[in-house]
Amino acid sequence: MLKLLAFLTLSLPFLTHSFSPDHPTDRRVLVLLDDLAIKSSHSLFFKTLQSRGFELDFKLADDPKIGLQRYGQYTYDALILFSPTVDRFGGSIDLAAILDFVDTGHDLIIAADTNASDLIRQISVECGVDFDEDPSAMVIDHMSYAVSDTEGDHTLIASDDFIKSDVILGSKKIEAPVLFKGIGHTINSENSLVLKVLSASPSAYSANPKSKLSSPPLLIGSAISLVSVVQARNNARVLISGSLSMFSDRFFRSEVQKAGSADKHEKSANEQFLTELSKWVFHERGHLKAVNVRHHKIDEADEPAIYRINDDVEYSVEIYEWHGKSWEPYVADDVQVQFYMMSPYVLKTLSTDKKGHYFTAFKVPDVYGVFQFKVEYDRLGYTSVSLSKQIPVRPFRHNEYDRFIPAAYPYYGAAFTMMTGFFIFTVVHLYNK
Amino acid sequence: MVKPSSSSSSTSQDALALINSLRSAYSATPTTLKIIDLYVGFAVSTAIIQVVYMALVGSFPFNSFLSGILSCIGTAVLAVCLRIQVNKENKEFKDLAPERAFADFVLCNLVLHLVIMNFLG
Incomplete structure (x- = not known):
């Protein structure tokens, strides 16, 4: 009995699949819903997640038993909020708990809608996204709406103004427009971490479709963002959408024709767009790691504790990208290393062998002091790589002249x-x- | 000798006469002082050679250049001081024995070269 217990305790870390530096894809996802009917009406989106190996845990948003952590450990790697109208979460979840969840590096998907609650708006504001303050406002576009049988009020928008980033949206080109019906938001221009993934067209505006426009709308044109993503400094990723229905089976299956355009698409791009985007948000793509940071004098193998001025130094690092299942070599030609003391004395672009190994050689400057080898690599859609290694540099000894x-x-x-x-x-x- | 007609030849005549008179006056100088003069001339010319060399190759080991040139200048200055003191016609130092003057000269040279050796490397 004791042996069995010991075996279980030892093997427990290996049995649970969860987020770890070596395996950055999320595993356990908590889905909070307004109504359990969403589970079936949005089943296609959930199925794509489950088929990729995610364990979805569906709960009502006001379930009194829900909680993100137990005994100080997070029991989920990611959170999906499909509960736009919730005023208070049940259990121990509140605004601060969700922000802590993101601050500890976990991922979040928020789908708002018209009549989004203050709580959802507050969470979005904390992520750098401001929804239209008018609770009944929707994004209206009389130019690029989706053609349907009934004329309607043009709140069903067909948008194809995507961010140009293969790492966020996948390398396969999105051909059809994405259907969107919901509330628009703007992103805080001072927040450089928020990215507009799907913007409204220049002719869009945000207003209540049921009443006449009495004053000019506050949100207009391509300043309106329909779907935005945030990558926090700790590499936690957040997806914020102003429409819950864009995740629905009906929109996934719907055929789409953009007003003024002749080509009619069999299927909207919602499935492809949201699947690729969720891959990015759940760290199946665009997650870099740097390992084997090494530096040494030319013709020596060991890393010295100190360098002398004018030494010839070799620096090398290996950078890999996570591809959902395995680490693949990351190939780029713009990774740079700095030899840094208050300002970079040496700034060199690293050469690569296309197998993830980056290396260069340079001469230590004729200045002594405490330097750092620094690699600061921030690219759109990729997690940031920030390496620094401190190394002192001494002048010549008396007998070295x-x-x-x-x-x-x-x-x-x-x-x-x-x-x-x-x-x-x-x-x-x-x-x- | 033909009388000079132009002014330029008269100038060269004058210069020649000046040099001749200088030479005859200098030949009356005691041999001791002549040796000192030779020594000063040697030191100064060595200094000039070093300055020319520095202008050609640059001032990189500047401390070496300074000590090289200062050793020559210092030697020349000390030798000139010795010459002033041992000159019999100089009445200012008539109370000072030439042996004493020479001892001063030797001591100063020792100090000079000690400093130069320290600064040279």
């Missing part, structure tokens, strides 16, 4: 000639009487 400098031989000669001359002069002067 050249004893005799060839260029100075005439001066040495002159000095010794003067001494000899003095000796001869003394003899001559004394004996010449």
Whole structure:
């Protein structure tokens, strides 16, 4: 019995699949719903997640038993909020708990909708996204709406204004427009971590479709973002959408024709767009790791504790990208290393062998002090790589200078000639009487 | 000798006469002082050679250049001081024995070369 217990305790870390630095894809996802009917009406989206190996845990948002952590450990790697109208979460979840969840590096998907609650708006504001303050407002576009049988109020938008990033949206081109019906938001321009993934067209605006426009709408044109993502400094990723229905089976299956365009698509791009985006949000793509950071003098293998000025140094690092199942070599030609003391003294682009190994060689500058090898690599859609390694640099020792400098031989000669001359002069002067 | 007609030849005549008179006056100088003069000339020319060399190759080991040139200048200055003191016609130092002057010269040279050797490397 005791043996069994010990075996279980030891093997427990290996049995649970969860987020770890070596395996950055999320595993356990908590889905909070307004209504359990969403589970079936949005089943296609959930199925794509489950088929990729995620364990979805569906709960009502006001379930009193829900909680993100137990005994100080997070029991989920990611959170999906499909509960736009919830005013208070049940259990121990509140605004602060969700922000802590993101601050500890976990991922979040928020789908708001018209009449989004203040709580959902607050969470979004904390992520750098401001939804239209008018609770009944929707994004309306009289130019690029989706053609349907009934004329409607043009709140069903067909948008194809995607962010140009293969790492966020996948390398396969999205052909059809994405259907969107919901509330628009703007992103805080001072927040450089938020990215507009799907923008509204220049003719869109945000207003209540049921009432006449009495004053100019506040949110207009392509300043409106329909779907945004955030990558926090700790590499936690957040997806914020103003429409819950864009995740629905109906929109996934729907055929789409953009107003003013002749080509009719069999299927909207919602499935492809949201599947690729969820791959990015759940760290199946665009997650970099740097390992084997090494530096040494040329022709030596060991890393020294200190360098001397003018030493020739080799620096190398291996960078891999996570591809959902395995680490693949990351290939780029713009990774740079700095040799840094208050400002970079050396800035060199690393060469690569296309197998993830990046290397370069340079001469330590003629300045001594405490330096750092720094790699600061931030690219759109990729997690940031920030490496720094401190290393002191000393001046020459006294016995490391050249004893005799060839260029100075005439001066040495002159000095010794003067001494000899003095000796001869003394003899001559004394004996010449 | 033909009388010079132009002014330029008269100038060269004058210069020649000046040099001749200088030479005859200098030949009356005691041999001791002549040796000192030779020694000063040697030191100064060595200094000039070093300055030319520095202008050609650059001032890199600047401390070596300074000590090389200062050893020559210092030697020349000390030798000139010795010459002033041992000159019989100089009445200012007539109370000072030439032996004493020479001892001063030797001591100063020793100090000079000690400093030069320290600064040379």
